[in-house]
Amino acid sequence: MATSGLPLDICVSIINEIARDLDTLKACSLVCRHLAYISQKRLFSVIAINAFLLKKYPSTRRIWLLGTPAALKDILKESPHLANHIRSLTILDQYYFPQSSDSDTDGRTTGMTWLPRDRYVPDILPLLQDLVSLEVHFGAFCRRT
Incomplete structure (x- = not known):
């Protein structure tokens, strides 16, 4: 067409x-x-990255493309012009796994953080010259019940 x-x-x-x-x-x-x-x-206007590749990140206000930092770096290396489209980047520094039922946390989940050990995000951020919004969600500081 x-x-x-x-x-x-x-x-x-x-x-x-x-x-x-x-x-x-x-x-x-x-x-x-x-x-x-x-x-x-x-x-590519709204991107979210996480340590694990998920199908969708639920959001009622906008559509997200969710991938890993390594995948985003590879995409931007292959097609550098796409960095100009990214206006909002959300980094989800959290992944949860359930506690065992015999723990003293009453079945709450615990989170682990990956961002301090990541080697790709420092390479990605300078490429995003038109970035307007950067959100970082730290799961280690958010308790889920």
Whole structure:
């Protein structure tokens, strides 16, 4: 599908309508250069990274692309222009596992932190020249019940 017959503002409107459908956005990014730019701008505007690759990070306010720091570094090395699209980065420095039932924590979960040992985040941050928002969620300081 060539976009030469469609005005750019129509293409942007179409991408805005499908913005919550990540699979469709990914497919649109492969169609042509014009749609690739518009789709990638949406796909990479809000990123979350965690030590483990998860399918989705639940959020009611926006769509997230979630990956590992190593994967994000590889993507930005392969396609450096994508760093210009990243406006918001959330680092989820937490992963939880349940306590044993015989522990004295009443079944609460404990968290472990990975960020202090990570070697990729210090390489990623300088690449994000257009970053507007940086959130770091420290699980070690948040107790879940």
